[in-house]
Amino acid sequence: MFPAIESLAMTFPTLLADKNADFWFPIQGSSFAEEVDWVYDLILYISLAFFVPMMVFMVWCLFKYIKARGTKAESQLSHHTTLELTWSIGPSVLLVWMFVQGSISFLDMRSPPEGSYDIGLQAFKWGWTMDYGNGTFHPELHIVKDEPTKLSMRSTDVIHSVFIPAFRVKKDVVPGRYNYMWFQPTIASEQISDEQLAKLKKQNEGTAWDYDKVHTIETEDGEKEVQVTPEGYTFFDLYCAEYCGTNHSEMQTVVVVHETQADLDAWIKANSSRGEVSMEEWGELLYGRRGCSGCHSVDGSKLVGPSFKDVYGSQHGLTTGENQLVDENYVRESILAPKAKVVAGYQPVMPSYKGQLSDDDIASIIAYLKSISANASSQPAAAEAEPEAESAE
């Protein structure tokens, strides 16, 4: 758009919110992006066409008409009706144009095509859960390139808002109602090779995966900077745009665009059930994936909710003043009906996971909690839960 400014932007890599973005906008990742940017530019140029001459005129007046104090003005003209009518009505025509263009594009953005790929989205303080059907949930949004995709969105607590800058879309997620939005991604994510990913994993051993971190990887044609998911996909940012409390600014996830439906299906399948991994490992995965880690630490520090370190098998004081042993049943209840028994010193803010976690999932989480608790061994009940959960699968 402004070549000079753009090249300036390139010299400041920190300016780049998404790679390949230009000075004003993030990358154009959906079929809406081009249109929205076009309307934006239209308004920008019309605005500049007014602003620049007006300011030039003002500055010119300053040079021309700054006079010594006491000098009389050259003219005392008090009005000029034709001139005034012209500058009232003239710009109005341009305003109508802007309005019409904006509304046409808006109507497109409001009407999802028949047969769009439907994904459920649930927003909660402070995270996202996408529902891919058949009991598969995941915090990342995975979709297919060139496929119209519709999100059916709901919130469990306060108003949130889904904002994907690269797609130029935004919609509030209002509790008590479903809101919908749709878009058609046009750029597929890339996936780095398994070796490269393994290398990154090794570098980041022991810390939580940082999506924001820019990694330098080697490719055939030199070095490249990428931000990737733990599975090695490049992505687009998805933000919460409606203020929703403490961790509002951390309520982010990513959008991964697959090249084909088959790719996506494979990904869904890989994420749908525990498969071969152990219960502890699966529990740990779920702890990260399903938003537990947003509010509960595993190192003993106090976040929005109590830490999980050494919690299993210990006694907790409740807001009612009673004491509660953290056992199988209590954990299960806290996941399904979190407001029933709230730990003293915390707010009843946790969303319910009822209908979203299978028995196996819950049992896995319990197994994970046990594995990080020094108090767990004293709990015989643990041993009995495992076969029961497995048979339920």
Add this chain to the structure above:
Amino acid sequence: MSNATLPAGARDPGYPTERENYLTNSSGILSWVFTLDHKRIGMMYLIGVVSAFAIGGLLALAIRLHLLKPDGLLFTGAEGNNIYNQVFTLHGAIMVFLFIIPSIPAALGNFLVPVMLGAKDVGFPRLNLSSFYLWVFGALFFVSALFSSGLDTGWTFYTPYSTTTDTSVILATLGAFILGFSSIFTGLNFIVTINTMRPPGMTWFKMPLFLWATYATSIIQVLATPVLGITLLLLIAERTMHIGIFDPEFNGDPVTYQHFFWFYSHPAVYIMILPAFGIISELISVHSHKHIFGYRFIAYSSIAIALLGFLVWGHHMFTAGMSSLTTIVFSALTFTVSVPSAIKVFNWLATMYKGSISLTTPMCYAISFIFLFTIGGLTGLFLGTLATDLHLHDTYFVVAHFHYVMVGGTLIAFLGGVFHWWPKMVGKLYNETHGRIASLLVFLGFNGTFLPQFVLGSRGMPRRYATYDPEFAFLHQLSTFGALLLGVGLLYAFIVLMVSLAKGRRAPANPWGGVTLEWQCTSPPPYYNFERPPVVGDPYDFHNLEWDAENERYVMTEPERKLVPESTPDEVPAHAGGQK
């Protein structure tokens, strides 16, 4: 004072004596606390709103310093995000409810409306005093919310967040409720004053544009503020009794709250900007020594804005999920408001053309205003247009847009107004050079703060974020450095005014060459504003003004004018002059 160099027939009220000057005619703290004089009440408001601005400004600096680093600089640790959230909430709430809404109408308006009108006081002096104390009382509620358990809802108090958070929402909403009454009383008083207390000859179209702007503002204050009051009471009822209007947990609808809230708060934006338009019209005309261009268009456009302002609240909710038709209608209505605003800017520019411009401090602010407000207004087009708004809503683009309007517009006009009327209010002249330097710093600092935020927003940086993705760091840092410069500029301007109190030269009645009535009384004005009933004429007719170089002041040369112009006989108010 020597009259030797004065042209024949010159009139100048000279300097006030100790006894007749409103600042000194009675003394002691109680003479201020119980005063019914609109000028003293105006001055007390001025001190009040400037203090509120100082607090809000420090909070703003805290916000900006925090955002120097992507992970946050100032508020770190487990409570960091919560503290940041409280800081931006209080910054917004204090700036809106305690500073920007009362700043021009209550502080400058109280001082100026009766003087410009040629009246002795406002219609209801006691109501006026009580509205000041309501303001103080409401402010105390806000401050107590700050010291009890904070407030973290954002100044908009959106449900259901506000009905469920455990911070002091009730204290703060009660504060806003009380402030609402203060605002209503002020508006009511001005409507009555302007309707009934104009002296003979002061017809509607002989009124200075500042009065038109104040009148339009007052209409909004009286009509819209009660809606806010009711909304806040409903919010408190929802929080305490779960009556189920706003909270989906009790079958309420949170979007209803947004409709109620913006039905007040959008017109409130015009409570903030209309008086600023009024000030700028005065400044441009007086410091260009030229008749304001298109008086009637400017006057009518104020009223048009006041009325249209009631129809556009829905443009804050384009992403909330209203029906497509509703959304489009609100977008269309939004565009209608931009026309009258644009008209004003064209008129101001035309006023400067072929004028005799003095680049005084107030004029510097007026020019900054035109520049900044035009940017604010034009960027509003991006937000009124549906397709682009979906991308820009709730990002820093919006933050930049409303700061260009509210700070670049209202705050700058307020500063310009304070500098313009300062000699009149306190009877002292300030140092022009320093005044101009300060205004330049404010201008540069302001643009440095908020221009980068437009880019931040269109690149996708959401607002109200305590931490952000590292890619945005550079633009945030630019913005913070701008804010520091802005802070320095504002402090500098404040010091210039304070120094003038101690060291400034005595101000003549008419230092700039204004024709409106306040320049025909002494500086500072006498207790009852005018010794003799002022002669009312066209407030922008500069023909009979002469510069008296020896005494550095302007004087009126034509001694007598017809009291009632024949051209508009039927417009003489029925109940004129405030005679009981």
